[in-house]
């Protein structure tokens with residue numbers, strides 16, 4: 520499903536240097552993987568690279584058994600329809616109704632005509648309603664997006680993923696605007712739905728406890744490098760302390776040692 524070999528990626532087109540350096544990973548269909556690491560470690564860059572939103576500087580990326588950057592842009596666009604990237608702050612048009620915003624999750628798999636019709640006359644409101652119900656937001660179906668709280672908007676962004684027909688869900692920090700109870704609900708919804716519908720789930724998280732409890736596999740990044748890839752049970756408290764050692768949220772300037780003795784031996788594949 521996903522294969523990275525020595526992948527290096529800049530955080531934005533034209534940005535200097537690589538935010539992700541030499542990462543090798545293999546993720547099988549149906550797997551559920553949490554990506555953790557301090558602020559600035561490269562989690563978003565990894566998800567963007569997996570979504571073909573950033574072209575690698577070096578190394579190999581394979582998605583669904585093909586190399587996306589060797590395809591024409593039209594072919595790559597079709598490949599993108601097989602995945603869904605939910606950014607941390609979903610790009611929701613402020614005056615749009617929630618129902619239309621949620622159904623936009625289906626657009627990549629629709630023809631232009633069907634997508635226009637869906638936007639202007641939401642026919643699949645029941646689909647959006649069902650997704651919102653699982654996220655405890657059904658009462659906002661006809662609300663305008665700019666009248667929602669930050670946490671509600673975040674859940675609308677996740678409802679988009681739920682209605683999408685993508686095989687691969689890439690979800691960037693889905694819990695950042697949610698209280699602990701809602702966070703548990705949301706992670707349960709995402710993992711159960713992905714399991715039931717046989718989607719592959721890659722989620723970046725700052726909530727390390729959630730990653731350890733709810734995901735069988737963790738990929739840990741530090742300063743753009745993969746320093747752990749393995750079962751959540753193999754990541755000890757000491758290893759986690761080492762992963763975040765000397766880092767404050769938002770501090771990406773601290774130089775990390777190339778090999779940290781506190782971390783278990785890297786199992787990056």
Ligand SMILES: Nc1ncnc2c1ncn2[C@@H]1O[C@H](COP(=O)(O)OP(=O)(O)OP(=O)(O)O)[C@@H](O)[C@H]1O
Nearest residue numbers: 530531534538557558559560561562563564565771
């Ligand atoms: N648009 C950009 N231009 C240049 N550098 C960037 C850009 N966006 C991010 N970076 C840098 O790339 C590195 C990786 O950023 P990235 O957003 O992937 O980290 P992250 O682990 O997702 O962080 P956070 O947890 O804070 O969201 C950081 O050092 C960051 O400062």
